[in-house]
Amino acid sequence: MSKNEEQYLNLAQKILDEGHEKGDRTGTGTYSIFGTQMRFNLSEGFPLLTTKKVFFKLIKSELLWFLRGDNNIRFLLQHNNHIWDEWAFQQWVESEDYDGPDMTDFGLRSEQDSEFKEEYLKQKDRFVQLILEDDDFMEKFGYIGEVYGKLWRSWASVLPGGQETDQISNLIEQIKTNPNSRRLILTAWNPETTPQAPLPSCHVLSQFYVADGKLSAQLYQRSGDFFLGVPFNIASYSLLIHMIAAQTGLEVGDFVHTIGDTHIYKNHVDQVKEQLSRPMHKLPKIWLNPEVKSIFDYTMDDIKLVDYESEPAIKAPVAV
Numbered sequence: 001m002s003k004n005e006e007q008y009l010n011l012a013q014k015i016l017d018e019g020h021e022k023g024d025r026t027g028t029g030t031y032s033i034f035g036t037q038m039r040f041n042l043s044e045g046f047p048l049l050t051t052k053k054v055f056f057k058l059i060k061s062e063l064l065w066f067l068r069g070d071n072n073i074r075f076l077l078q079h080n081n082h083i084w085d086e087w088a089f090q091q092w093v094e095s096e097d098y099d100g101p102d103m104t105d106f107g108l109r110s111e112q113d114s115e116f117k118e119e120y121l122k123q124k125d126r127f128v129q130l131i132l133e134d135d136d137f138m139e140k141f142g143y144i145g146e147v148y149g150k151l152w153r154s155w156a157s158v159l160p161g162g163q164e165t166d167q168i169s170n171l172i173e174q175i176k177t178n179p180n181s182r183r184l185i186l187t188a189w190n191p192e193t194t195p196q197a198p199l200p201s202c203h204v205l206s207q208f209y210v211a212d213g214k215l216s217a218q219l220y221q222r223s224g225d226f227f228l229g230v231p232f233n234i235a236s237y238s239l240l241i242h243m244i245a246a247q248t249g250l251e252v253g254d255f256v257h258t259i260g261d262t263h264i265y266k267n268h269v270d271q272v273k274e275q276l277s278r279p280m281h282k283l284p285k286i287w288l289n290p291e292v293k294s295i296f297d298y299t300m301d302d303i304k305l306v307d308y309e310s311e312p313a314i315k316a317p318v319a320v
């Protein structure tokens with residue numbers, strides 16, 4: 001039995017039992033509670049859910065993408081990762097360059113109308129091919145704005161003649177030289193630019209902490225899609241802690257996950273109930289190639305999930 005996963009399942013049950021019925025930007029509708037917290041002890045195992053299969057490859061390529069400072073989806077597509085497609089696609093279909101059938105509200109409409117869904121998938125395939133093969137198109141429509149990667153690695157200066165800030169390099173340097181610091185902060189919210197992104201950052205701020213030779217981190221996530229996004233966010237930050245710990249000679253401590261609007265979309269309720277009825281398995285482990293000498297040099301093959309046993313995947317539509 002895993003205390004780590006139990007916390008996730010208990011919180012899912014609590015949202016179903018006590019959640020406010022709340023409308024949301026996507027028009028889907030949610031059950032939501034505000035201000036939740038889970039704490040994952042990473043020495044107990046790697047907190048990838050086992051009550052449904054979670055595709056670790058997608059988490060790995062997304063984190064490598066953030067660490068590259070990349071905010072263009074081409075890298076994700078090259079790794080067969082489609083979790084950000086909709087938000088880049090939206091910019092194209094709303095632009096003057098788009099010449100296909102009307103795609104207004106494609107997220108909701110493709111759930112309700114199978115004929116439309118077919119057309120939508122055709123346009124999205126066309127979009128993906130253009131991003132992969134056409135450099136000009138990729139430059140115009142592949143970016144998802146001033147979020148995550150861009151802000152982590154190259155925060156633009158507001159000072160005249162100032163330089164960009166690489167928060168990740170600074171963070172690692174501070175953890176090595178000043179581990180007692182209470183200023184080990186990584187932020188992904190620039191109030192000037194982030195609100196204009198197609199999807200403003202959800203994991204907004206994290207703080208790192210070193211004690212007894214162990215590295216912990218706490219994330220503040222402003223908005224959490226409990227069934228689809230949150231399992232990815234838990235695994236992504238836990239992996240980041242493992243990678244930074246490996247680069248700074250520390251063991252792993254806790255991942256503390258604090259979420260503001262913690263919601264289950266109405267069209268995920270059956271899936272959550274199915275998940276809650278399933279047994280848990282033993283948590284997997286993470287292997288990182290010890291030869292890698294910089295956090296920026298990890299490749300997909302340098303990070304491996306070991307002994308992952310899970311129940312089958314559960315499909316659910318993503319709210320756009």
Ligand SMILES: Nc1nc(=O)c2c([nH]1)NC[C@@H]1CN(c3ccc(C(=O)N[C@@H](CCC(=O)O)C(=O)O)cc3)CN21
Pocket residue numbers: 054055082083084199225228229230232313314315316318319320
């Ligand atoms: N509504 C919503 N929820 C999110 O979790 C979310 C967004 N939007 N927008 C941006 C990113 C993208 N993220 C996503 C998007 C989709 C999946 C998803 O559909 N996961 C499936 C597997 C998908 C696949 O195999 O391609 C899953 O079963 O986990 C997960 C995270 C997290 N974020």
Ligand SMILES: O=c1ccn([C@H]2C[C@H](O)[C@@H](COP(=O)(O)O)O2)c(=O)[nH]1
Pocket residue numbers: 025026199200202203223224225226228229230233319
């Ligand atoms: O890493 C992520 C990114 C996004 N989400 C979810 C949370 C919400 O359901 C949507 C974002 O919609 P907003 O209206 O901007 O809050 O995406 C997530 O859980 N994790």
